[in-house]
Amino acid sequence: MSSIINKAVALAVSTAMLSTMVAPAIAAEPVVQGPESVQDWYNAGQQFIRNAEDLERNMRKAKNVILFVGDGMGISTVTAARILAGQLNGAPGEETRLSFEEFPYVALSKTYSWDQQTSDSAPTMTAMVTGYKAREGMLSVDHLTARGECDPAVIAAHSLPTILEQAAAAGKSTGIVSTARITHATPAATYAHISVRDWEADSNKPAGCGVKDIAQQLIEVSPAVKSSLKVAMGGGRTYFMPKTMTDPEYGSKGRRNDGRDLTAEWVNSRGADAKYVWNKTDFDAIDPAKTSHVLGLFENSHLQYEADRSADKSGEPSLTEMTEKSIQMLIKNDKGFFLHVEGGRIDHAHHAGNAKRALLDAIEMANAVKKAYEMTSPEDTLILVTADHSHVFTIAGYPHRGNDILGLTAEVPAVDGNAPAPSKDSLGLPYTTLGYANGPGWRDAVATGQKRPDLSAVDTTNVEFLQEATVPLGSETHAGEDVAIYASGPMSHVVHGSMEQNWIYHVMRKALNF
Amino acid sequence: MFYKRLFPTIALLFACAAAHASPEPSAGEVQYQPLSAKYRQTRIDIDRHQHTADWHFFRKAQQVQTSSGDYAEVWQRDERGELTLTRVFHQDRKLIQYTPGELKTQHRVKDWGSLNGFFDPRHQPGLKKIEEVAFMGHPASRYAGKAGRDDVEVIWLEKEAMLARYIVTGRDGSVRYELTDLRTTPEQGRVDDNLKKAESYAYIDGADLGDMEYDPFVRRVLGEGHDHGSHAHHH
Numbered sequence: 001m002s003s004i005i006n007k008a009v010a011l012a013v014s015t016a017m018l019s020t021m022v023a024p025a026i027a028a029e030p031v032v033q034g035p036e037s038v039q040d041w042y043n044a045g046q047q048f049i050r051n052a053e054d055l056e057r058n059m060r061k062a063k064n065v066i067l068f069v070g071d072g073m074g075i076s077t078v079t080a081a082r083i084l085a086g087q088l089n090g091a092p093g094e095e096t097r098l099s100f101e102e103f104p105y106v107a108l109s110k111t112y113s114w115d116q117q118t119s120d121s122a123p124t125m126t127a128m129v130t131g132y133k134a135r136e137g138m139l140s141v142d143h144l145t146a147r148g149e150c151d152p153a154v155i156a157a158h159s160l161p162t163i164l165e166q167a168a169a170a171g172k173s174t175g176i177v178s179t180a181r182i183t184h185a186t187p188a189a190t191y192a193h194i195s196v197r198d199w200e201a202d203s204n205k206p207a208g209c210g211v212k213d214i215a216q217q218l219i220e221v222s223p224a225v226k227s228s229l230k231v232a233m234g235g236g237r238t239y240f241m242p243k244t245m246t247d248p249e250y251g252s253k254g255r256r257n258d259g260r261d262l263t264a265e266w267v268n269s270r271g272a273d274a275k276y277v278w279n280k281t282d283f284d285a286i287d288p289a290k291t292s293h294v295l296g297l298f299e300n301s302h303l304q305y306e307a308d309r310s311a312d313k314s315g316e317p318s319l320t321e322m323t324e325k326s327i328q329m330l331i332k333n334d335k336g337f338f339l340h341v342e343g344g345r346i347d348h349a350h351h352a353g354n355a356k357r358a359l360l361d362a363i364e365m366a367n368a369v370k371k372a373y374e375m376t377s378p379e380d381t382l383i384l385v386t387a388d389h390s391h392v393f394t395i396a397g398y399p400h401r402g403n404d405i406l407g408l409t410a411e412v413p414a415v416d417g418n419a420p421a422p423s424k425d426s427l428g429l430p431y432t433t434l435g436y437a438n439g440p441g442w443r444d445a446v447a448t449g450q451k452r453p454d455l456s457a458v459d460t461t462n463v464e465f466l467q468e469a470t471v472p473l474g475s476e477t478h479a480g481e482d483v484a485i486y487a488s489g490p491m492s493h494v495v496h497g498s499m500e501q502n503w504i505y506h507v508m509r510k511a512l513n514f
Numbered sequence: 515m516f517y518k519r520l521f522p523t524i525a526l527l528f529a530c531a532a533a534h535a536s537p538e539p540s541a542g543e544v545q546y547q548p549l550s551a552k553y554r555q556t557r558i559d560i561d562r563h564q565h566t567a568d569w570h571f572f573r574k575a576q577q578v579q580t581s582s583g584d585y586a587e588v589w590q591r592d593e594r595g596e597l598t599l600t601r602v603f604h605q606d607r608k609l610i611q612y613t614p615g616e617l618k619t620q621h622r623v624k625d626w627g628s629l630n631g632f633f634d635p636r637h638q639p640g641l642k643k644i645e646e647v648a649f650m651g652h653p654a655s656r657y658a659g660k661a662g663r664d665d666v667e668v669i670w671l672e673k674e675a676m677l678a679r680y681i682v683t684g685r686d687g688s689v690r691y692e693l694t695d696l697r698t699t700p701e702q703g704r705v706d707d708n709l710k711k712a713e714s715y716a717y718i719d720g721a722d723l724g725d726m727e728y729d730p731f732v733r734r735v736l737g738e739g740h741d742h743g744s745h746a747h748h749h
Contacts (some may be wrong), residue, residue, distance in 0.1 A: 027707070137728055303618060308614075348724070349619055352620045352724075437673050473736065474723070475727070476724065477727075
């Protein structure tokens with residue numbers, strides 16, 4: 001049956017091509033051209049089918065699981081990042097595939113939480129690592145937990161075990177890597193149980209609040225996690241330092257009122273081969289073979305955006321480098337490992353309405369996924385790549401193939417041979433392909449006598465350009481549409497169709513056979 | 515509404531020729547002498563109602579502070595010329611800090627020279643020097659011109675590189691800043707203690723505001739318009 005359809009399609013295509021050759025309807029070559037031949041499209045489709053037919057369900061138990069989360073990396077971000085990645089390599093861009101887009105299985109993830117239509121990172125990551133949807137701003141506690149709950153006994157009663165804790169209990173090594181603070185909502189949901197995500201240091205808690213702050217929870221985890229958590233790398237150094245200590249990079253003071261130096265406590269409580277590092281030089285010097293546990297805190301708050309990282313005062317590793325070092329540390333355990341890696345700053349750049357920084361961080365996360373895939377085997381390592389939520393980030397207009405994704409929109413010309421035509425709005429003004437439905441990129445053009453700003457002479461590809469926003473808000477917001485889940489490795493075929501976000505945990509648990 | 519629109523012009527744009535990236539310190543750079551100043555702000559809204567407030571300005575090597583009421587902004591520059599901004603909300607006992615990377619990301623980077631002058635008319639293409647005058651016994655220059663559709667008049671103290679008067683008048687009213695006190699040997703601790711006072715305040719990274727809209731304080735700051743909004747110009 002399929003061969004009949006194929007023959008019919010092939011005949012139709014060849015007939016169309018023949019008629020074009022006999023009676024050309026165009027006077028000139030199109031100025032905008034993709035690099036593909038006519039046959040390339042068909043061949044690629046056929047190759048896709050052969051690859052799909054060759055897919056075998058990997059029913060093995062996963063030895064290792066790596067959960068990548070691009071914070072705020074909605075589907076429009078993935079699309080724009082792939083185009084930018086291609087264009088940075090001199091290609092038109094649209095045909096580019098980010099590393100994780102090569103994974104065989106993809107599903108959609110519904111990101112609402114127990115009480116939010118559009119969620120923040122706390123309940124969404126809680127859903128992914130515990131299997132339960134939860135409340136706004138809360139980390140790995142169930143949805144019956146009261147907002148601002150301070151009683152440690154109540155929090156303990158409502159705590160939800162995380163996949164990291166379960167991996168630790170099973171004797172696996174574990175790790176957490178983020179470009180945000182390691183106490184920030186997404187990484188913290190893997191090890192902390194708390195009713196307010198902002199209680200990252202004791203100074204953030206209200207007076208008399210008995211629950212441990214998030215930094216303290218990282219240091220004082222259960223004996224199983226203490227032994228298993230070999231790697232914790234990201235930002236947030238001052239949340240681990242007492243106010244009497246001075247930050248080695250910036251000279252600012254620590255944020256802890258309790259006088260504790262949690263970086264020293266990490267080293268002292270993890271054995272003779274444990275290390276704490278805070279700059280690139282010390283990071284590079286870590287010998288995974290001779291190091292049992294490493295706490296790396298490379299900024300006093302979040303790490304630099306990838307766009308700014310090379311200019312960092314003391315140097316800091318990239319997400320790819322941290323991922324590589326982590327796997328080198330974790331892979332020593334014959335029982336396997338669980339690793340969570342977060343591209344945490346995609347979200348922050350989007351909140352600022354700064355698309356280029358968000359996309360460069362998304363590309364860097366794709367690089368980290370590539371490194372992880374190369375260092376492990378799909379035979380025994382389940383890799384999931386997803387996002388906690390989306391952003392109100394759009395790819396608009398009808399830009400021609402290869403149009404600069406950060407540029408002003410220019411369309412395929414109506415007449416072949418003509419140059420691409422700049423797209424204009426109903427006021428006759430150009431607009432960018434990328435934009436936001438709300439946020440700080442809104443311009444008060446009305447006050448200057450214009451209805452919209454004229455971007456004709458503006459370099460919209462500049463890394464400091466803020467894309468236009470329709471609704472003026474001090475900070476651009478998350479979005480409520482589904483995000484994607486990309487999967488490779490054991491039981492990855494379970495990732496399919498439309499999924500609730502908390503089912504991601506169940507996929508990992510099934511793969512690990514817990 | 516007019517005030518809300520003008521506020522960024524004064525509190526933020528005021529100090530900005532924002533097109534400039536944060537400059538590297540250089541041998542030929544202007545050395546700004548330490549000083550403190552006080553301004554009387556008079557705002558007349560569309561209904562002809564008059565509102566007044568006092569603004570304090572303080573500068574010393576690598577630091578500029580402005581404050582009014584319980585709100586202050588502290589700009590600091592490190593040895594590499596990188597700027598950080600700390601916004602202090604004394605009544606709320608909170609501070610918001612923007613790293614150099616976050617300032618760039620949010621398009622908040624200011625020109626160090628303009629920051630040091632509170633508002634430097636020499637960096638404003640819409641303003642022209644009209645005449646030389648005297649102000650409080652100091653040699654000064656008067657500038658006038660347009661900022662968008664608004665009329666702007668500025669008196670600038672040449673020697674001190676400091677604003678003496680700023681008047682912006684639009685269809686909906688006007689805002690005037692007038693220097694009322696100037697000390698070139700500033701009383702330490704009188705106006706420059708915002709950071710010291712804020713040592714015990716709750717810290718918020720400026721990058722985190724977007725993830726904290728459930729916090730009433732953050733929602734208020736984001737909603738007040740002077741966090742971002744109309745200063746997001748496309749330079």
